[in-house]
Amino acid sequence: MKEGREALHKAALAYGTPVYVYEQQVIEAQCQKLQRHFPNVALRYAMKANSNPKILGIIRKQGIGVEAVSLGELALAKLVGFKTKDTSFTCASLTETELTTAAASGARIHLDSLTQLEVWGRKALGREVSLRLNQGIGAGHHAHVITGGPHSKFGITLDDIPEALQIADKYGITIVGIQQHIGSNVLDAGVFLRSVRVLLQTAKKFPNLIHIDFGGGLGIPYAPGETQLDLKRVAMEFKILTNAFKKSIGHEVSFAMEPGRFIVAESGSLLVSVVDQKNTSEHQFVGVNSGFNQLIRHAMYGSYHPIENLSRTRGHKASITVAGNVCESGDIFAVDRLMVRPELGDVLAIRNAGAYGFSMASNFNMHALPREILVSGAGRLKDISFVPSEYAC
Numbered sequence: 345m346k347e348g349r350e351a352l353h354k355a356a357l358a359y360g361t362p363v364y365v366y367e368q369q370v371i372e373a374q375c376q377k378l379q380r381h382f383p384n385v386a387l388r389y390a391m392k393a394n395s396n397p398k399i400l401g402i403i404r405k406q407g408i409g410v411e412a413v414s415l416g417e418l419a420l421a422k423l424v425g426f427k428t429k430d431t432s433f434t435c436a437s438l439t440e441t442e443l444t445t446a447a448a449s450g451a452r453i454h455l456d457s458l459t460q461l462e463v464w465g466r467k468a469l470g471r472e473v474s475l476r477l478n479q480g481i482g483a484g485h486h487a488h489v490i491t492g493g494p495h496s497k498f499g500i501t502l503d504d505i506p507e508a509l510q511i512a513d514k515y516g517i518t519i520v521g522i523q524q525h526i527g528s529n530v531l532d533a534g535v536f537l538r539s540v541r542v543l544l545q546t547a548k549k550f551p552n553l554i555h556i557d558f559g560g561g562l563g564i565p566y567a568p569g570e571t572q573l574d575l576k577r578v579a580m581e582f583k584i585l586t587n588a589f590k591k592s593i594g595h596e597v598s599f600a601m602e603p604g605r606f607i608v609a610e611s612g613s614l615l616v617s618v619v620d621q622k623n624t625s626e627h628q629f630v631g632v633n634s635g636f637n638q639l640i641r642h643a644m645y646g647s648y649h650p651i652e653n654l655s656r657t658r659g660h661k662a663s664i665t666v667a668g669n670v671c672e673s674g675d676i677f678a679v680d681r682l683m684v685r686p687e688l689g690d691v692l693a694i695r696n697a698g699a700y701g702f703s704m705a706s707n708f709n710m711h712a713l714p715r716e717i718l719v720s721g722a723g724r725l726k727d728i729s730f731v732p733s734e735y736a737c
């Protein structure tokens with residue numbers, strides 16, 4: 345969340361804590377920034393980053409499509425009004441029934457393995473399909489989110505392309521698209537562009553391609569000292585590379601990207617209250633009424649989130665470890681962070697929590713999910729709380 349300290353205060357007062365608060369203007373501005381930089385690219389929001397229906401609606405209204413990875417996401421995207429022509433589906437490990445349902449949805453399907461391609465052919469799920477490739481290039485903020493390279497479970501490797509073409513031939517399937525996603529929170533323009541360059545080379549192995557999807561991964565800085573992704577450079581070089589590719593193949597081809605985090609991360613904050621304090625020989629702990637069941641990024645990836653005290657800005661500074669209320673030692677939001685010492689009752693805003701925050705939340709320890717509040721452009725607060733289990737399948 346970029347601004348809006350006052351709105352956060354109001355939200356905490358009106359709805360209590362813990363609560364997620366999202367700023368609509370930030371989401372819209374991020375959508376528009378991508379559209380300005382990539383005017384000839386079909387943007388498909390990776391809804392795993394934040395699948396709140398109201399937020400999906402805001403993004404859809406900006407003219408952006410959607411990328412889904414499960415039948416639950418596919419159903420929710422449809423309910424929110426995304427058209428199938430603007431929807432793509434990235435397959436993970438799927439049952440044959442799931443793959444059949446996804447194929448029947450009309451969304452663009454990116455198959456993840458030779459096994460899926462066999463099923464696609466044997467069950468005659470479509471005459472055309474697209475493949476997710478693993479070109480050996482991976483990047484991202486943590487090993488868990490690097491999705492290219494030999495350690496990644498995703499995609500069809502370059503070595504397996506000849507076999508994929510044989511399977512397609514056997515069943516009379518045309519490979520009309522390829523996709524890749526190298527990982528999440530990429531801040532290095534060079535790596536992203538290298539993956540674009542290599543995918544365009546690989547594309548030449550598929551004579552009937554009409555679309556190429558470069559995945560998501562565009563990052564945002566979380567920690568002090570992290571630099572912004574040079575979006576201008578990515579956009580400029582991307583344009584040169586794709587224009588040259590189009591010229592070289594001599595027929596129309598469309599391009600897509602699947603940004604998730606970039607669109608929503610900075611719009612959101614998780615507001616929590618200080619409910620406990622404790623000092624050990626090693627740490628000054630401050631306990632809050634939320635935990636990794638509501639924002640798992642630090643526990644899972646060691647991720648940094650800025651933390652702002654909404655109740656006080658002045659006071660004695662100390663090195664504070666912010667701990668959650670879940671019954672595990674790894675339930676920490678920040679370790680030895682220099683900040684004004686929070687007092688009992690203070691409200692802390694854990695910033696940049698709009699992506700992979702609520703969407704990764706659970707009821708672990710039987711805690712309820714936090715509410716979600718939207719701050720509209722006019723500064724009005726709206727409860728947009730959502731119960732994912734009602735949509736999951």
Ligand SMILES: Cc1ncc(COP(=O)(O)O)c(C=O)c1O
Pocket residue numbers: 390392393411434491524525527528529530559560561562602603604605606
């Ligand atoms: C296939 C695919 N596309 C897009 C994304 C979105 O990534 P990000 O939120 O980093 O943009 C992901 C994230 O896991 C993904 O797996």
